[in-house]
Amino acid sequence: MPATPSNLPLAGTCTDVATRCSLYGFLRMDYPEWSGHLINLYWNVRNARFARQKRKAYRRVRVEKLRLVEAGIDPEKIRLISLVLCQPNNQKRWDRYFAYAATVDPQLAFDF
Numbered sequence: 001m002p003a004t005p006s007n008l009p010l011a012g013t014c015t016d017v018a019t020r021c022s023l024y025g026f027l028r029m030d031y032p033e034w035s036g037h038l039i040n041l042y043w044n045v046r047n048a049r050f051a052r053q054k055r056k057a058y059r060r061v062r063v064e065k066l067r068l069v070e071a072g073i074d075p076e077k078i079r080l081i082s083l084v085l086c087q088p089n090n091q092k093r094w095d096r097y098f099a100y101a102a103t104v105d106p107q108l109a110f111d112f
């Protein structure tokens with residue numbers, strides 16, 4: 001029986017994460033391991049109700065990006081993953097990120 005949202009167990013009890021991720025586009029599991037804090041920050045950007053909240057969220061994103069660059073992460077990868085995080089359902093942005101990751105190092109395209 002194929003998995004549908006109606007016959008899935010409650011959140012937290014489902015052991016088949018891949019099934020849930022394929023059903024709900026916002027639960028993508030293929031982000032790089034170093035981008036966890038950026039994911040949270042861009043969630044705040046996307047869900048800001050007022051302009052001042054959005055500005056504050058973008059300031060925090062800028063600080064996190066600078067921290068990642070200083071930690072040795074490729075700035076172009078940070079830029080591309082930031083574009084993905086702004087619009088996670090935009091497939092062209094995902095394709096651009098994966099194409100760049102594959103040109104830099106073939107292993108990097110599949111390390112997450």
